[in-house]
Amino acid sequence: MAPQRPLKSSKKTLQVLRPKNAGKKVQKKTPAASNLASLDNDLPDGYVLSQHPFYRKFRESLMVDREPQFAFYIGAIKVTYTRGIAAFGKGTMKVAVIGGGPAGLATLRFLARAHEYFPIPPIDVQLFEAESEIGGTFSYRVYEDAELVSSKYLTAFSDFRLPEDAPDFVTPQVYVQYLKDYATEFAIWSKIHCNTKVQAIRRGTDGVGHILTLMQDGFSSQWACDAVAVCSGINGNPVMPYVEGIERVPTVIHSSRLKSRAQFGKDTNVFIMGAGETAMDLAYLAVTSDAKSVTLCHRDGFFCAPKIIPVPQPMGAGPSNEGGRPNKPVDTSVASLFDTAYVHPKLQKSQLLWMYYDQWIKKMHWLISGTEEGPDQWVGQISTSRKYMDSILLCKSDKALPYMSAGKRSSSWANRVRSWFMNVPINDTDGKTIDVVTWPESIDKNGYVQFEKKLPNDSSIPQDQLKPDVMVFATGYTREFAFLDKDYPCVSQTNVRGIYKEGDVTLGFIGFVRPAIGAIPPLAELQAQLWVLRLLQDKFPKEVPNTRDPNALASYDLDYQIHSRGNYNFYETKRAVDHESYAYQLALDMGSAPTITYVMKKG
Incomplete structure (x- = not known):
């Protein structure tokens, strides 16, 4: 021991x-x-x-x-x-926050300063981070040329913004420094314990309170508290799906271990397994490295929505705003007024708005690039059964897209006419390409990849001649909470806005939703606010009553979950949500969504 x-x-x-x-x-x-x-x-x-x-x-x-x-x-x-006389729930309230990423820091801040906004004693809150510094995945799972896929306007917390002179999309290093500045701004450093791993959490005596077993510098200790906020993030344990014969590939790694182009080697055949944002980033790194060939494998396609829509070229005359400002980030153009906010609940829950967005996005993409998928995405199409905007997690990394579409663009008369009137710029790839194929079924005894389903139009190389030297699995992570005792609920059981299980507000999961297009940190900030409010209302019912301001809208249920289509249910598997709808739902629940009359009075 x-x-x-x-x-x-x-x-x-x-x-x-x-x-x-x-x-x-x-x-x-x-x-x-x-x-x-x-x-x-x-x-x-x-x-x-x-x-x-x-x-x-x-x-x-x-x-x-x-x-x-x-x-x-x-x-x-x-x-x-x-032992046995411990009386949780009396005197000073104690709360543990697990994880030092954006969600954990926001939760810590609201708990540490709750007594400044409510007539309650200061809360004894401590944050435990297993790594040597805060930042979470932005500190430890970063690769060369990485930058955030959400803009600085949306990613920043509501009352502490990223610097005005920062680019629209900052690097992970800049964002981690921003998080450190956030901790300094709100004076929460003294409550942060790095190099402290939470090994176990169990219920206190008679199921009241929680007892954490902690490991710090080789020493074990325990800490008892009234509530726990789990903010360990969606990037838990790496997932590497098994492919028969995978042992015949010389180098197989997970994306979490890839840091630079040099790891692809020289004159190698690189396979990128997956079609998410990390996969796209790594495919771009590979095609601009010394690798001989790059192949990306997907299960059922992808839908690329660039962080900034390229400015189309009208009638072949060059970029329409040459020398001017580029388009604004896509995540700042998503409307909420009269879409999620101040819309009749029946309309908000109906498919009418989704039908409009689905057709608008697809037709605009076709108009400027000739394809309904992402602008200039001519490969990796999603199956028809689920190609609907209410069920898709958009891929916001597009650096690899020109290399995928090179040589695959339609040469039809109709597309040539359309592209003469308007088309997104076609980037020069210097002859380099990325082949896009379906998921491999196996690897034969000679090291060649075998496919169950073939899409001949996706690849310029015969699929029976693909022999990988390096295979990188950009296949995500599982959410595991091995430190939680078996009688605790898991994330899938959090039936109160995906934050906690009804009847047990003392255990909250913050930062485990994923927006289809948007950013996790601002949603985690709202989740933290709602959870802390409900926790205080449970602990201090007289001091923090559950009442609504007359200028706030009454809460009602919105349709914020990404829908299930074609055997894909991203809400169940990834807690995928519509960013604007979910944010507005949390605001309604907290009583912080003002009435339209109040807004109009304020001008």
């Missing part, structure tokens, strides 16, 4: 270990409350009495679950503790 010691923190904590001065004469009687303050000053570093009366605070500050009865020292004071 690992040795036990308290957490490292800038804040003094109660230590359940015998201090150096424990050899002094022991006072058998627990000191009176009036003497506690003076005793605090005599304690060595790491030992502190935080609140009176002593036993109440100690029960809430319990860090170690040992024998049924054990003794510990506070300075020279010996105290005997009998």
Whole structure:
């Protein structure tokens, strides 16, 4: 068993270990409350009495679950503790936040400053991050030339923006620095514990409260609290689907381990497995590396929606805004007014709006590029059964697209006429291409890929002659919470807006929804606000009543989940949502969506 010691923190904590001065004469009687303050000053570093009366605070500050009865020292004071008397839910509220990414930091901030907005005592909230610094996947799963697929306008938190001089799409390094600046701005560094892994969480006595088992620098400790926010992110354990004969490929890695072009090697045949944003980024890295060929494999196509729609060229005269500003980011052009906001619930829940968006997007793409998929996407089409905008997770990385479409564009008379009137710019690929094929069924004894289903128009190379040297699986991650005891609900059971399970608000999952087009951090910020509000209403019903401001709309249910089509249900598997609808739903639930009358009065 690992040795036990308290957490490292800038804040003094109660230590359940015998201090150096424990050899002094022991006072058998627990000191009176009036003497506690003076005793605090005599304690060595790491030992502190935080609140009176002593036993109440100690029960809430319990860090170690040992024998049924054990003794510990506070300075020279010996105290005997009998397990089972811990009383959660009284005195100072304690909350644990797991994960130091955007979701965790936003949740920490709202909890740490809740007493500034409600008449409640300060909350003792601590954030535990397993890695050596905050930032989550933006710090540790980053590759060469990476940049965010959501714009700085949407990705930033509501009251702390990215710098004005930052590009529309920042690098992960810039975003991590932004998160550090956020922690500084709201003074939450002292509550962040890096290099601290949460190994287990179990219910407290009689199912009340939660006890965390933590590992820090090889030392194990436990921390008891009233509530837990799981903010560990959607990028958990890497997934690598098995392909028969995969052992015959010389190099097989997951995208989480690929950092630079050099890893593709020289004169190699590279296979990118997957068709999401990471797969597209890595395909671009591969085709601009020293690799001999690049092939991307997909299961049922993809729909590419570039972060910025290219400015079409009218009548072959060159870009229409040459020397001017480019188009604005797509994620800033998604309307919510009279779409999700201030729309009759029956209309919002109907298919009429989705039918309009579906036809608008497809026809506009065809007008400017000749294909209904992403602009200039001539390969990797989605099957007809699910090619509908209410069921698709859009791929917002498009650097690889010109290499995929090279040589595949229609040469029909109709397309030539259309492209003469208007067409997106065609980027020069210097003769390089990316082949797009279906998912391989197996790899034969000679190392060649075999396919169950062939799409001959997708590949310029006969599919029986594809022999990979390097295979990169950009196939995502599973959401696993091995640290949660078996009696806890999982994400799929969070029936209150995908945040917590009804009847157990003390365990929240923040940051586990994925917008079809949008950004996770601002949605996580709203999730954190709603969860903290419901938690406080449960803990402090008198101080934080569940009432609605007269200028706020009453809550009602919106249709915010991405729909299921063609045997694909991205809400069930990825918690996929429509960004604007989900954000408005959370605002309605919190009572922060103003009435149209109130908005008009404000001008």
